[in-house]
Amino acid sequence: MKKGTYMFFLMLTILSLTACVTTNPAPIVRGGPHTRSVGAAQDAVVYTVGENRPIQVPVLRSIPSAIRGIYEPTDSIYLGAWLAPDMSIRDFNDKVGQRHAVFVHEMHIDDEVPANWVLQCIAALATPLIMLHPAANDAEDAMLARLAQNLGAFDLPMFVAFYPHGTGAVPAHGLTPAEYSIAFRYARAVFLRYAPHVAFVWVAPSLQSTIRNPFFPGSDVVDWVGVPLLSYRNSDGFAADIIADFAQFYQTFQAHHPIMALPLGVSHFSRADHVYQLEAASAEITRIYRELMGFPRLGLVIYADAFGIGRGMQDDFSITLEDQLIKAYSAAISTRHFAIQLEQNARQGPRWVRSASTGYLWEGQIFINTNTLDELSITVPRNITEIGDHSFVDADRITRSISFCNMRHAVLIE
Secondary structure, three states: OOHHHHHHHHHHHOOOOOOOOEEOOOOOOOOOOOEEOOOOOOOEEEEOOOOOOOEEEOEEEEEEEEEOOOOOOOOOEEEEEOOOOOOOHHHHHHHHOOOOOEEEEEEEOOOOOOHHHHHHHHHOOOEEEEEEEOOOOOOHHHHHHHHHHHHHOOOOOEEEEEOOOOOOOOOOOOOOHHHHHHHHHHHHHHHHHHOOOEEEEEEOOOOOOOOOOOOOOOOOOOOEEEEEEEEOEEOOEEOOOHHHHHHHHHHHHOOOOOEEEEEEEEOOEEOOOOEEOHHHHHHHHHHHHHHHOOOOOEEEEEEOOOOOHHHOOOEEOOOOOOHHHHHHHHHHOOOOOEEOOOOOOOOEEEEEEEOOOOEEEEOOEEEEEHHHHHHOOOOOOOOEEEEOOEEEEEHHHOOOOEEEEOOOOEEEEO
16 A cells, blocks of 8 residues: 555544543542541641542643654553454454554564555554564574564554563563663664664563663663553452552653553453453453553553463453453443544643642542642642541642543643
């Protein structure tokens, strides 16, 4: 397909993304007395977190002008999927009732370019993301140049996740941090020469990674940061709250790069108990996709439909073999905040930043953590409210435009 023809159809299908409509939160009914006075602190009110407790919500503050990364969306999250080899892009989109913006293909550097798969992406108006692994031999320089030239010949936006670490303690690519950094930086230079439309992705080894990770090759050569978000099961349920873990990872990288979940998966079966938990998995999929909207620099979420027991894994994360999971996933991605088309020109403008401290909704009021006020250089008013072990301020006492976004389920501070 010629570039002009592709661009014509691309422009016809780009969705018009609208800003989040903010409204005041509905009153929260409290079931009983949860307040007490505090000795000498006459201006403080303490709320004891009980059954009818304040609702914890993220707080987003706007910055008026920010440079976005290549292909970073303005105010949405791209939908993506990682499919099993026997599942076509068209069949997946039909099953879940929604187009997706990005699809994943795994290959080694000495493999042939998957031209048929790239054409599938083009036909679906989707963007390819290639998980690129090292070759089995040492002649990688020539192979890298050939691969970049072949991918560049498509003249299309693409993502390349270069030499992902894998989930084990030992890197799957077998390189030392210094060797990996040199390889990543060299590959980025080669692709800039032959395939400038390719965005390079560094895949963090785990949610505990930081920008000081020895394998991080440097912000000057990394376009996006990816991280696996896999919610495993054990005999007692989900092993961890991946949203809480991701929040810490997100704070480390949000100032530097757009972030992608590569991939996201929710287990509905584990060999730990050999029990199918479709209802629990459906509820967790719903919760996770809702809460991910509160991370404004999370730009892409790729669901791990290919990650099942058949891949030699302990847990099954796939969704397309279970009607209940398909329905839950389809409902979870139905909001207009999830985008089905890549943006190519959204490079500058206002952007939301997630505060390291959460806020609360309580009895129809918004409460802002005093640490967030410090981030904004706002003087803390005299009257404070203590929720748990932290100090908060009623939003009515702050001279800023503060509202609640129902879609993001987050407090917005202009």
